[in-house]
Structure formats: C-alpha cells, structure tokens
Amino acid sequence: MKQEQRLVAELYRYIAPFIDASKDVYVSLDGQAALLGVQAGHFVDETIPDLWFTIIGNNKSSHAEAKALSPKNKVLLMQSQLQAWKTSGVGGHKPDFWVAVSNTFDTFYLWEHADFSPVLEKSRNMQKTVSLSLPSRIRTFGTVIELALAVLQRAQQGAPADVGANTPPSAEL
Numbered sequence: 499m500k501q502e503q504r505l506v507a508e509l510y511r512y513i514a515p516f517i518d519a520s521k522d523v524y525v526s527l528d529g530q531a532a533l534l535g536v537q538a539g540h541f542v543d544e545t546i547p548d549l550w551f552t553i554i555g556n557n558k559s560s561h562a563e564a565k566a567l568s569p570k571n572k573v574l575l576m577q578s579q580l581q582a583w584k585t586s587g588v589g590g591h592k593p594d595f596w597v598a599v600s601n602t603f604d605t606f607y608l609w610e611h612a613d614f615s616p617v618l619e620k621s622r623n624m625q626k627t628v629s630l631s632l633p634s635r636i637r638t639f640g641t642v643i644e645l646a647l648a649v650l651q652r653a654q655q656g657a658p659a660d661v662g663a664n665t666p667p668s669a670e671l
Contacts, residue, residue: 523650524622546561567599569601584618
C-alpha cells in the first residue's frame with residue numbers, strides 16, 4: 499500500500515466515529531470516481547481533496563488533502579491540483595487543510611491551506627507532477643493518533659486553527 503493511502507486509511511480509522519454519517523463522506527476518490535461525481539452533480543470539478551467529511555454537530559464539511567512526503571520532505575502535487583487549488587485557481591473544492599506523513603511513516607504533519615497558498619502561487623512548474631516545499635507554518639506529530647486528534651480539533655472548529663510557527667527540520671528540506 500502506498501504511504502499516502504496508508505495515511506488516509508489510518509487517519510480515517512481514528513476520525514470515523516466522529517463523522518456525521520448522514521452527511522456526505524468521500525475518501526480518496528480516484529480520478530474516474532470524481533469524474534462520475536461531477537457527472538452526477540455531486541462535485542463542480544473532479545479535483546477534490548482526499549478526505550471530505552463533517553464532524554457530528556457541525557454544519558460545514560471539512561476537506562483535507564493527504565500527501566506522503568518525498569525523501570527530501572517535499573510535497574508532490576499533480577498539475578491539475580496545483581492549478582485548481584491556487585488562490586486564483588478555478589477548482590471548486592480547495593482543501594481546508596493538509597495532512598502528510600514522512601517517507602518512513604513516523605512523522606505526521608498538519609497545515610492550513612491558507613498557509614500553503616503562497617507556496618502554490620510561487621510555482622511556475624508546468625510538469626505533470628510538481629514538487630513543492632512545505633509551508634512555514636506547520637504542526638508536527640509523532641503518531642497518527644496525535645494527528646487524528648488535531649484533525650478532529652481542526653474540523654470541529656470549522657475554521658483555521660492557530661497552528662503555531664513550527665517548521666520542519668531544515669536539514670531534511
């Protein structure tokens with residue numbers, strides 16, 4: 499199993515009991531499933547985040563994009579994601595926040611989309627896959643359980659959390 503899929507599965511395992519099952523829940527839809535969702539009127543475009551859920555008691559859904567970092571702690575995005583999720587992007591389903599895991603699956607990250615937007619904006623790369631640095635404001639965790647708790651707290655707030663100014667180790671970037 500790819501690290502990104504493993505991250506989504508593990509994260510979902512811990513947050514699932516707190517998700518309102520009466521509202522839309524989407525987990526890691528591939529391109530074909532997302533396209534079918536567009537055709538059925540569920541989505542305005544096929545570029546959607548990996549986790550789409552609503553915490554019990556919330557009215558607003560949360561959208562999180564999951565990534566497995568490269569060995570140099572870079573985030574790999576498809577060009578379609580980059581173009582859709584830039585501030586000026588036409589994507590209808592921008593992530594609210596991002597989660598990631600290290601290459602060795604022992605360090606977990608959480609950051610706000612608003613903090614990542616400047617990184618997306620700076621990219622002029624037109625290749626199919628784009629490698630980007632992590633944003634400067636980021637939270638780091640030692641276990642997926644800690645990450646899940648932070649995701650639940652973030653989703654419960656329904657708005658950007660104060661994620662502090664922790665930065666990833668510069669030696670790894």
